[in-house]
Every structure is written in C-alpha cells, then in structure tokens.
Amino acid sequence: MDGLPLLVLVVVTALAFDFTNGFHDTANAMATSIATKALRPKAAVLLSAVLNVVGAFLSLAVAATIATGIVDQDAVTLSVVFAGLCGGIIWNLVTWYLGLPSSSSHAIIGGLIGSVIVAAGMEGVLWTGVLSKVVIPAFIAPVAAGLVATVGTWLVYRITRGVPGGKRSTEFRWGQIGSASLVSLAHGTNDAQKTMGIVLLALIAGGELPADAGVPTWVIIACAGAIGLGTYLGGWRVIRTLGKGLVDIEPPQGLAAETSSATVILVSSHFGYPLSTTHVASGSILGSGVGRRTQVRWGVARRMVVAWLVTLPAAAVVGAAAEGIQHVLDGALGTIVVLALLVGASAGLWLAARRSAVTHDNVNDEWADEPAPAPTTAHAA
Incomplete structure (x- = not known):
C-alpha cells in the first residue's frame, strides 16, 4: 500500500492517536477539580474539551518541533509514520487500561523513534534534539511543577489559616474552575500540536507539501476536534489515579496544583518543548500534598515514575516492531497486517476495560451521580 491510500490511512491513524491522547490526558486538567x-x-470534561480545542489554535511551536526537531525528515516515509503511530496508540491504551497517567507525548515520540x-x-x-527537547524537559518539568505547587500550597494555607475551613473551601472551589480551565487551555497548546506535527511529517513524506511547509489549517481543525472529542469522553481510570490515588486533595491544594501545571505547560509550549503534561500534572499534585504536609501515597507515585521511565522505550519497541513487520512483508500486505494487529489490540484492551468497569471500576457513574456536598462540610487543614 502506498500513495494516497496510505497517506489517508496515516492521517486517520494520527487522528485516532489524538483521540486517545484526549481521553488519556483528561485527568491532567480535571482530576483535582472533580476530586474536590x-x-x-x-461539566468538567465538557469544559476541558472545549478549551483543549481553543488551545490547539493558539500555538504551533510544538508542532514544528515534532516535524523537524526529533527525526531526520529524509528518513521518514509514510510507513514509518504509520508504525510510529501504532507504537504511541498501543502504549496509550495499555497505560489507560492500567490507570497509569503516563505520557502520550513520550509514547508518540518513542514510537516514531523506534x-x-x-x-x-x-x-x-x-539525538541532540531528543535530548534537549524531550529528555531534559521530562526531568525538569515535573520537579519544577512540584516545587511551585509545594510553595503555593504552603502559602495558601498560611495566608488563609484564620479563615474557617468551610468558607475557605467554598471560595477556592470557585477559583479552581478558573485554574482548571487554564490547564485545559495549556494542554491544547502542547498536546494537540504533537499530532499536527506527525500529520505534517506524513504530508511532507507523501509529497503533498514541501519540506519547509507550515501546518495547514485543515490539519489544525482536525487535530483540535479529535483531541476535544477524546477529552469529552474522558479517561476516568486515570482521573481516579490522579484525583484520589496520590493525595487527598482539598480545594486550596487543587488551585495551587492546577495553577502550577498551567504555568509550566504554557512556558514549555512557548519554547516549543513537546512536554509531558501528565508528568507536570502529577508533579503538581504531589507537590500540593507535600506543601500541606498531608499523606502522600508514595507507592502509587513510584508506579507512575516507572511508567514514565519505560514509556519512551516501550513505545519505541512497538513502533520498531510495526515497521519491522512492514519491512518483512513488503508492500500492502505488511501495512494491512500491522493495521489488523493495531485494531485487534485496541479492541481487546477496550473490551477488557469495559468488563472491568462493569464489575468494580465504573468511576464515571460513581462520581457523576454523587451529589456535591455542601461547602461547609469541608474540614480545615
């Protein structure tokens, strides 16, 4: 399979990845607001979806990094892009099924590298671009977000120590609506750009655009819509891990964590770093727990860190395997086999997750039907 049919397949697969990115990363913006x-x-996922779409139109710096700063464009073919997308999608679905907030960014970058x-x-x-644009920010960003959230949380509780707990929680819940919205907007400026960069690579490899072309408007609209739809459907498994699994979050902590996440993501988007928004959000939540001196579930945090460390190489292995199959089974047969494996694996994970949700993990129903408690019931720190 080559030419226009393969290009269409690659673009559709890229939008499918963008969709999984949306439902995988819903937790980045809304987990703390839902938990508090x-x-x-x-309402949270709808708001997040709309702002993800808006954010996708605000910056193209990250898309340019993905298209030109990670791999040599001369080495990229449509089959290579397709294989890389397979690596990203499979790893996203595996970590979503396990409820681990891993990085969609590192998944797609790892798949493409492999x-x-x-x-x-x-x-x-x-490799210089991978180190400077991906690896180093992967270590710095969550630490920076955690430190900012730690200081912010400590200051918030220090300044409001004389305010009754119920009144404080009420006011900070209102503030969280704004901070969570800012995280969703920031997420759109970073994560939606990655798929735009992949589609741009495919269009260049397919001969539809010159090597120095910018992102076409229809690509921006399609990618924004895909990540917005995925966000609306929501990644409830990951939301529970971030919102309830790491620390017991109160509204002041949530505001500090979300503000920290939004700041770090927006700065990274400005400089064109394809940042892991999941890492940033997780670091902020951990920092908010430390700042309040509340119990942090370090066992859950360790599982997350392991997922962070293995994401890029694991996705690279899947991407390499997919490209290897296409190389051995040259032509249309190789692409069809890889596509069948992708669809089969995706369907299997989805069905397994649905069965699990029916028995013990239906977070959507559990939270959606639960009435919000009166603000006055919140306790003081």
Whole structure:
C-alpha cells in the first residue's frame, strides 16, 4: 500500500492517536477539580474539551518541533509514520487500561523513534534534539511543577489559616474552575500540536507539501476536534489515579496544583518543548500534598515514575516492531497486517476495560451521580 491510500490511512491513524491522547490526558486538567467537587465530572470534561480545542489554535511551536526537531525528515516515509503511530496508540491504551497517567507525548515520540531506527538506522534520529527537547524537559518539568505547587500550597494555607475551613473551601472551589480551565487551555497548546506535527511529517513524506511547509489549517481543525472529542469522553481510570490515588486533595491544594501545571505547560509550549503534561500534572499534585504536609501515597507515585521511565522505550519497541513487520512483508500486505494487529489490540484492551468497569471500576457513574456536598462540610487543614 502506498500513495494516497496510505497517506489517508496515516492521517486517520494520527487522528485516532489524538483521540486517545484526549481521553488519556483528561485527568491532567480535571482530576483535582472533580476530586474536590469544584466541578461535576460531566461539566468538567465538557469544559476541558472545549478549551483543549481553543488551545490547539493558539500555538504551533510544538508542532514544528515534532516535524523537524526529533527525526531526520529524509528518513521518514509514510510507513514509518504509520508504525510510529501504532507504537504511541498501543502504549496509550495499555497505560489507560492500567490507570497509569503516563505520557502520550513520550509514547508518540518513542514510537516514531523506534520506527525510524528500523527504517534508517540510528543516524535517522536527531539525538541532540531528543535530548534537549524531550529528555531534559521530562526531568525538569515535573520537579519544577512540584516545587511551585509545594510553595503555593504552603502559602495558601498560611495566608488563609484564620479563615474557617468551610468558607475557605467554598471560595477556592470557585477559583479552581478558573485554574482548571487554564490547564485545559495549556494542554491544547502542547498536546494537540504533537499530532499536527506527525500529520505534517506524513504530508511532507507523501509529497503533498514541501519540506519547509507550515501546518495547514485543515490539519489544525482536525487535530483540535479529535483531541476535544477524546477529552469529552474522558479517561476516568486515570482521573481516579490522579484525583484520589496520590493525595487527598482539598480545594486550596487543587488551585495551587492546577495553577502550577498551567504555568509550566504554557512556558514549555512557548519554547516549543513537546512536554509531558501528565508528568507536570502529577508533579503538581504531589507537590500540593507535600506543601500541606498531608499523606502522600508514595507507592502509587513510584508506579507512575516507572511508567514514565519505560514509556519512551516501550513505545519505541512497538513502533520498531510495526515497521519491522512492514519491512518483512513488503508492500500492502505488511501495512494491512500491522493495521489488523493495531485494531485487534485496541479492541481487546477496550473490551477488557469495559468488563472491568462493569464489575468494580465504573468511576464515571460513581462520581457523576454523587451529589456535591455542601461547602461547609469541608474540614480545615
């Protein structure tokens, strides 16, 4: 399979990844607001979806990094892009099923790196760009977000120590609506751009655009819509891990964590770093727990860190395997086999998750039907 049919398949697969990115990363913006009852789940994901779409139109710096700063464009073919997308999608679905807030950004970058290595060797990867644009920010960003959230949480409780707990929670719930909205907007400026960069790579590899082309408007609209739809459907498993699994969050903590996340993500988007918004949100939530001196569930945090460390290489292995299959089964047969494996794996994980949700993990129903408690019932720190 080559030419226009393969290009169409790659674009559709890229939008499918964007969709999984949306429902996988809903938790980044809304987990703390849902956990503190500042927003009801359905209203939260709808608000997040709309702002993700808006954010996708605000910046293209990250899209340019993905298209030009990670791999050598001369080494990229449509089959390579397709294999990389397979790596990103499979890893997103695996970690979503396990409820681990891993990085969609690192999943797609890892998948692309793995497929390029199989197709063109190690020299096909721009390792300096990977180090400076991906690896170093992956370590710095969550630490920075955690420190900001720690200081912010401590200051919030220090300044409001004389305010009754119920009144404080009421006011901070209102503030959380604004801070959560800002995180969703920031998420759109970063995560939606990654798929735009992948689609741009595919269009260049397919000969539809010159190497120095910008992102077409229809690509921006399609990617914004896909991530918005995925966000609206919501990643309830990951929301529970971030919102309830790490620390017991009160509204002041939620406001501090969300403000910290939004700040770090927006700064990274400005400089074109394809940041893991999941890492940033998790670091902020951990920092809010430390700042309040509340119990942090470090066992859950350790599981998350392990997922962070293995995401890029694991997705690279899947992407490399997909490209290897296409190389061995040259032509349309290889692409069809990889597509069948992708669809089969995705369907299997989805069905397994649905069965699990029916028995013990239906977070959507659990939270959506629960009436928000009166603000006065919140306790003081």
